[in-house]
Amino acid sequence: MxxxxxxxxxxxxxxxxxxxxxxxxxxxxxxxxxxxxxxxxxxxxNESPVVVVLSGSMEPGFKRGDILFLQMNKDPIRVGEIVVFNVDGRDIPIVHRVIKVHERHNTGEIQILTKGDNNGEDDRVLYAHGQLWLEQHHIMGRAVGFLPYVGWVTIIxxxxxxxxxxxxxxxxxxxxxxxx
Known part of the structure; x- marks a missing residue:
């Protein structure tokens, strides 16, 4: 035994x-x-080097479920670049294209206006109440690459x-x- x-x-x-x-x-x-x-x-x-596109506002360039790779550097943001930004009072970042850049001559601060490629209007309706421009601290990063559809796992x-x-x-x- x-x-x-x-x-x-x-x-x-x-x-x-x-x-x-x-x-x-x-x-x-x-x-x-x-x-x-x-x-x-x-x-x-960048603290968040990867984000998932959650809506169709950037179609046809980026579709819902695409993963974007972000980079943050000191180069000035230009019209046409795709940025990811946070809006005061919202938890989810937004991925949209820069359509206007405004520089304040007295302070040198840059102000940015964005719009989703698939949207009819600019993003001022998405910004905090009374806010007309994004400032540098709102920007999380610039899109430098993407993987299509891989983010669907996260969305689901x-x-x-x-x-x-x-x-x-x-x-x-x-x-x-x-x-x-």
């Missing part, structure tokens, strides 16, 4: 090792993703939380079945 107990102990310790290996692997994946994210923030000079998980739980459940099931 001693060899049965030894065999069961061996199987249990093997399963524990396998689970620990899975946990360490998952930790390495998460850590690698964070390192890549931090590297991108350093290279681009945000708009339909059930899918997020299904993905988490599937990953959990994958870990459990892989230890057998």
């Amino acid at each position: 001693g060899w049965v107990a030894d065999s069961l102990d061996s199987i249990r310790s093997s399963q524990i090792r396998h689970v620990l290996t899975q946990i360490v692997s998952l930790g390495m994946i998460v850590t690698s993703a964070l390192i890549v994210w931090k590297g991108l923030t350093c290279v681009t000079g 998980m945000t708009e339909k939380p059930i899918f997020k739980y299904l993905v988490i459940g599937a990953l959990g099931l994958l870990i459990i079945t892989s230890k057998e």
Whole structure:
């Protein structure tokens, strides 16, 4: 009977090792993703180097679900550039094209007016009440590249939380079945 107990102990310790290996692997994946994210923030000079286009306001250039890569540098913003900006009182950044740049001669500050390519009017209706221009602190970055449709994963998980739980459940099931 001693060899049965030894065999069961061996199987249990093997399963524990396998689970620990899975946990360490998952930790390495998460850590690698964070390192890549931090590297991108350093290279681009931007706290948020990647954003997902959430609406059709920039079609046909960018479609809903496209991922934009952003960069922030000290070059002056020009008419025609695509910028991502935050508006006071709104949590979600907006991706639109610069249509006017106004420089205040007395202070040297730059003011910007934006518009979605697919919109009929400029963005003043989106800005905070009484605000006519964006200022430099509103700008999160300039679009320097994109990946089409990849952001749909984020959109689906945000708009339909059930899918997020299904993905988490599937990953959990994958870990459990892989230890057998």
